Amino acid sequence: MNVKYWLPRSFTILQEGYSARHFSSDIVAGSTVAIIALPLAMAFAIASGVGPEKGLFTAIVAGFIISLLGGSRYQIGGPTGAFVVVLYTVILKHGYDGLLMATFLAGLMLFLMGAFKLGSIIKFIPYPVTVGFTTGIALIIFSSQMKDFFGLPVATMPAEFIEQWKLYSTQLSHINYYALTIGVVSIFLLIKLRHAFPKIPAPIIVIVLSSFMVYVFNLPVETIGSKFGELPSTLPSPQLPSFSFEKIRLVFPDAITIALLGAIESLLSCVVADGMTGDRHHSNKELMAQGAANVASVFFGGIAATGAIARTATNIKSGAYSPISGMIHAIMLLVFMFVFSQLIVLIPLSALAAILVVVAWNMSEFHHFKAIALKSERNDTVVLLITFLLTVLIDLNTGVQTGIMLAGLLFIKRMIDVTGIIDKKDQIRMPFDSADEPYETEDAFAISKKNIPQGVEVYEIDGPFFFGVADRLKNVLNEIAQNPKVFILRMRHVPMVDATGLHALEEFLDLCKNNQTILVLSGVNEHIKLKLKRMKLEEKIGHENITDNIDHALIRANELLKKEPYNALREH
Template identity: 50%
Template structure:
């Protein structure tokens, strides 16, 4: 074997004084966490070969993003040009300033429900304000280095609201899919389906035929040619069918009057404190969704390429992109998992591919926007049906139905609230339920691992000198009273289990001479547990009991001392 091979180096004995120390890359300084990957790529060296790969990948993703951007904008209750503007502005900045080499940004299905709701209640200006606030929040999240933690939202919660969004997107496309010509469908899920089912017998056959043709082409292209742009093929096929047979089908041109061939000038709506307060919950939902989806997309890209993204830099880039998109006439954006995966499969090497994708969409707006007027709305609705099916994650949903009861409850509650109430409420309730479930499980784990030992005064009196506090036969009174009680805590000592110390004192009955709390296995302690501990120590002092804290680790000891527990005065700290 070659002496310079990695396997030979890895097998060198660490105890050999002549062996070189293992290589460990130096950690980045704090500001290094916010260096965009684009600068890293350019610093490493960027050549013609990489540019060719990025060019092909960028153009491929642009072809995929073109119909999706318009379809998602229409489903969100706004005009198709705003979807393209979002893909151009946000897509360019997310790639240029983000922390991932391969991230493709733009409008996504996750935002359809919240955007539609904001426009319905506050108008487009309200959506812009919410997008700007969400962008500022994302920048703050990144600067506060919350990127490491924002992706810790439990999988059942993510699956629940993602599947709920998919069902709502599907429901919103029934009108255009069958040409029902419903002018003002109610936004509530049950009321909307009541209206849709009443109007379903009056479906328009040409519109239904175009939608079926588009859907068939998409599915056929995906099966036979997975690398081809199935969405563009399907939408183009629907447009050709409408033109060839002169079908009386509603198009982008007939409903929206076409797409402008210019980008709008930056614009800020009138902002007031009342509007900010009213839109703050929706803005927080947008920020959380953008952060979660972008970081999930970056994790998927890392898994496909072996690279490592910078989560906090990604959040800052997402925030700047959302602020810019809102000011330029777009709406909220985030990393798109499917488009990012397409980018990687198409041979992308760097963020330049995402920037090319945005520039290609800009070229379409400036040169070929009039062609979009011929696209049938039924074809765009068919593309969103496929998007909704992909978002539904029905296999994961079905798999989670076999998870523990608490996870099932989180999944179904989040799903039900997303569909029937509101996405903001669903996320808030889901996160709170996850926190409560986590605390319950941790409290149960600590309780299960905790116990006390009663050491009798006269050992000869008892055959069994050590009993747990939970045994009915444990001595509690008279001369059987233990001289020393050892109470062991295993696991985090936090507010969920803080009351257990007081419970132990009640179970013991007559206070012992010495009460030892073994904290060897307590990695962390919080203020509530410290307060409960202080109350237990005060109770012991009232009965003349000496309290010892044994094996306290540095972090819990610092907390205890900072909150007033003094060694030798209030309590004895014993290292053994």
């Protein structure tokens, strides 16, 4: 057994050397993230149907373990918006004990996914499915927050989207205009502060100001204290939840959904962090850490946790050096809870609802949703819309499962449409591999017959560029010892590309730019050129960098090599 393979990133980074300067950077970043995480953890817990303290317990316990044992250098863990819909539904159906059981089972599943090295498989979930259920979740979060945003006197909210709006329509005469004013002003401040002062944690400013106004003017709005009472100032003693086989049977489907969502969200957060920093996460370590964190959260009376994209990005922007910043974030939350528990109860629920409305908009990925719905292939649009509608109108389990099933069926159809009976695997292959020699012997455009200049790398995608191939493209630059000045990607044998392939190509283009590498495409067919134009990728790549064949691509590469690096890059 290779022990080093399973060592958490926090251990390996400490082994590489960790100085007082690094620790100082982690303290600043961890404290900054904790300030932002404080209102979010409580807001997500309340939206999930539990008390705000359970969100804090989760952010402290699970957040610490995810950073301690995880496979990412910068990951911040805790409650997230992705879980709100599922957790609220589980609590309505099975109570909080059922949620603890489902979260415990999901933790075990996540741990086993990592232990059996299934981390890379999670990445193959088609992009339209991911966008469909993410946008659906965002809409449901928005819908669920209208009760507190308008200050409506509703004791229990239904989980179903249609039922929620039927209920709202009967409560229009009971709007609390003080709560509504706080909500609207809070949204205005969140948006304005984010653009005018991006380094200031806008959520904490909003809850401080709104709490002050409610306290000073004694405004008749619902607060954390009026609804949930006093908050504890420390963590509860750990205890084992009650188990029963009947409860396990009932919550098992929900546990699968929590595990799947946790895996997707955490690995997506890791990918975002890698894109921002150039680091590379270890997906299997990360899944094992997520599993351990969710099990520990159950022992301390918390809820489900996963990697939080926005908080992870804030951690990076605040100068984090290592996973210790995530551990400091958890410790600082514990300090805040101990010191400020008497003040936290003054926070108005309408301000927290406003924060979640903005979170829902940010997580909706509306621009990606619109691009796939209006500009992508009909099949991708169908998968997207069905996943979205089923998530909103029925439930997340049905939406995700149906979306993946449809994507699989459409993939089979695509392969039938574009693939002949040829004994050859779809792959991204290196032109200098000796295994390719027989394939190129009779080819007039064989790379072996061309003069490849120094500083130029040539790769070829051989076959359909769909979601099963997209992830491999992202790792190509990591296989090259030294970043090339020009990267030629041959696509002469690519008959089609789906939405996931286009998204991967855009991410690869950004990665090339970050590495001071210019991307040139060769042999792109007219159908794919039309797709690049529709998605505005042609503009990003540069029309002159999309060529008809390898000869033209090499001519373009030579032109770029003759230019000064700054001038060449400035064009793109």
